[in-house]
Amino acid sequence: MTRHSSAAIPRVLSIAGTDPTGGAGIQADLKSIAALGGYGMAVVTALVAQNTRGVRSVHVPPAAFLREQLDAVSDDVEIDAVKIGMLANAELAGVVSEWLAATRPPLVVLDPVIVATSGDRLLRPDGEATVRRLCGQADLVTPNLAELGVLVGEPTASEWAGALEQGARLARSSGATVLVKGGHLAGPTAPDALVWVHDGAGHRLEVAGERIATRNTHGTGCSLSSAMATLGVLGSGGRAVTGDDDAPDDHHATAGQAATRDRGLAGDRVAAGTRRDAGADGSRWLPALRDAKAWLSDALRAADALQVGRGNGPIDHSHATRRAPAAERARVGASGLPADAHEAVAADASCRDMSAAPDAAIALADAPLSAALWRETATARAAIDELAFVRGLGDGTLDRGDFEAYLAQDVLYLGEYARVLARASQLAPTPEEQIFWATSAAASLAEEARLHHERLQHRPAAAPSATTLAYVNHLHAVAAHGDYAELVAALLPCFWVYTDLGTRLATRRHPAHPFDDWLASYADPAFALATEQAIGFVDAAAHASAPARVEAMRTAFLRSVDHEHAFFAQPFP
Ligand SMILES: Nc1ncnc2c1ncn2[C@@H]1O[C@H](COP(=O)(O)OP(=O)(O)OP(=O)(O)O)[C@@H](O)[C@H]1O
Numbered sequence: 001m002t003r004h005s006s007a008a009i010p011r012v013l014s015i016a017g018t019d020p021t022g023g024a025g026i027q028a029d030l031k032s033i034a035a036l037g038g039y040g041m042a043v044v045t046a047l048v049a050q051n052t053r054g055v056r057s058v059h060v061p062p063a064a065f066l067r068e069q070l071d072a073v074s075d076d077v078e079i080d081a082v083k084i085g086m087l088a089n090a091e092l093a094g095v096v097s098e099w100l101a102a103t104r105p106p107l108v109v110l111d112p113v114i115v116a117t118s119g120d121r122l123l124r125p126d127g128e129a130t131v132r133r134l135c136g137q138a139d140l141v142t143p144n145l146a147e148l149g150v151l152v153g154e155p156t157a158s159e160w161a162g163a164l165e166q167g168a169r170l171a172r173s174s175g176a177t178v179l180v181k182g183g184h185l186a187g188p189t190a191p192d193a194l195v196w197v198h199d200g201a202g203h204r205l206e207v208a209g210e211r212i213a214t215r216n217t218h219g220t221g222c223s224l225s226s227a228m229a230t231l232g233v234l235g236s237g238g239r240a241v242t243g244d245d246d247a248p249d250d251h252h253a254t255a256g257q258a259a260t261r262d263r264g265l266a267g268d269r270v271a272a273g274t275r276r277d278a279g280a281d282g283s284r285w286l287p288a289l290r291d292a293k294a295w296l297s298d299a300l301r302a303a304d305a306l307q308v309g310r311g312n313g314p315i316d317h318s319h320a321t322r323r324a325p326a327a328e329r330a331r332v333g334a335s336g337l338p339a340d341a342h343e344a345v346a347a348d349a350s351c352r353d354m355s356a357a358p359d360a361a362i363a364l365a366d367a368p369l370s371a372a373l374w375r376e377t378a379t380a381r382a383a384i385d386e387l388a389f390v391r392g393l394g395d396g397t398l399d400r401g402d403f404e405a406y407l408a409q410d411v412l413y414l415g416e417y418a419r420v421l422a423r424a425s426q427l428a429p430t431p432e433e434q435i436f437w438a439t440s441a442a443a444s445l446a447e448e449a450r451l452h453h454e455r456l457q458h459r460p461a462a463a464p465s466a467t468t469l470a471y472v473n474h475l476h477a478v479a480a481h482g483d484y485a486e487l488v489a490a491l492l493p494c495f496w497v498y499t500d501l502g503t504r505l506a507t508r509r510h511p512a513h514p515f516d517d518w519l520a521s522y523a524d525p526a527f528a529l530a531t532e533q534a535i536g537f538v539d540a541a542a543h544a545s546a547p548a549r550v551e552a553m554r555t556a557f558l559r560s561v562d563h564e565h566a567f568f569a570q571p572f573p
């Protein structure tokens, strides 16, 4: 492929092995690329049966098939950057080297994966020499301390200073910029440094970092290198590199080496697939490293909440877009809404436009149940999005008769939902919760009356469908147990699924949309606030409950989500 035109969204190809638990390898690469704004593509070198505790076995497909995969991508797609990870053996490393020479991608980041954190080898010893040579075809090489030692043929450095010296030796021998990583150092810091040689002189820029106390660091190297490839294309905002703000006094990039980049780092390459005579200008990577490290640190901070696996779990690549845990949401919801939100609640509240007690205290749980339940219902919620009824609501193609038939069932549901909300109020342990659920019950009845009056007067009264009956029977059955925690868990999906759906449907609004007013009511911030409060109360109830009761809460919540799905999926004659 010779033609290259730059796209606004970096097209980044990962060439790496797999991790079925999603924390490392190609899965981590794709998540990182997406999180940082790129479009991820993936060519698999090896299939690895591994989890957070270690590697069980490795299956390496034929080398010729690796080349077929690579050609399939490069024959069709303009690639902005390549990230190379696990190469398994010399033969595969050789295939990638040949493909790089033929294809000349504008930016190449090599993470020379040799040994996993678990201690298992991911590169056969016969591949080390080839990977060493491959460094000469990369713009950036990102070895951890052990890999750095192997690449320079020395024992693993135990001190940062020694690692930097080894990085300088690798930079000199390869011509690439070396990102020396301090993740494996002992001590309270986790520094990283860019090391390169330019016109024969060695240079270094260091980015400091605090060590985050977590054992969930699986895949940090894969994630960082993919982030660097993506941000390298973007130029990490295209900021000018001043070259000396992070540099240690004794050893820093000079102003002469600093560069203002138009877009990304691709211009730094003399010819991809060849060694550069003058060497790289490594300072160009500094903005990308700063941004990648900040992102990675947040992903490490969020890692423990994921609860994936029993070994060294993954980082949370999606921390920035993921809904914050319930406690956090409750806090933001309570403080981040317009001051008039509470009045809006009082004026127009229902099960869907759920009311709230304005001064309700948000009880914060240590480990929110709600976040786990939300994750557990991701598939069911995605299925709701895909329903013909919901899609028709969003794009406005839903038959009006069907819409009214739905509203007729909703009215019937709201009447019964109000009774169950009232029961929650009766069982509530605090006055705040008592008020919240009672206010919600009243609002639910108000919405029932409003819908009836404004939208359904011309229709004969409907009988409850089997689906509507099943949902309200489930709620009444849980109410009959008399367990407040279980009951509020059963009530929550009606708040939450509708808020979530409503927020997304609201983006489809336009003045001519046939259901515009209805969509507007679901995007009401007061409705979102009420949902945040309900989530906070459910988490507080879980916090105060024994494990068996929490399990009952979970079951009640999951069943309600299933009923929400069935409610939207039912035929509306
Ligand atoms: N506990 C931590 N706190 C903060 N940053 C960390 C921590 N562990 C690793 N990092 C950072 O993660 C990145 C990857 O570094 P590391 O040295 O762990 O690479 P690696 O061993 O290749 O990763 P992997 O775990 O995928 O093999 C670096 O930016 C490093 O500073």
Ligand SMILES: Cc1ncc(COP(=O)(O)O)c(N)n1
Residues within 6 Å of the ligand: 016, 017, 018, 019, 024, 025, 026, 048, 050, 085, 086, 113, 115, 116, 117, 118, 122, 217, 218, 219, 220, 221, 222
């Ligand atoms: C396919 C693949 N590539 C890379 C790693 C290294 O990651 P870690 O050192 O965190 O196990 C891995 N475990 N699996």
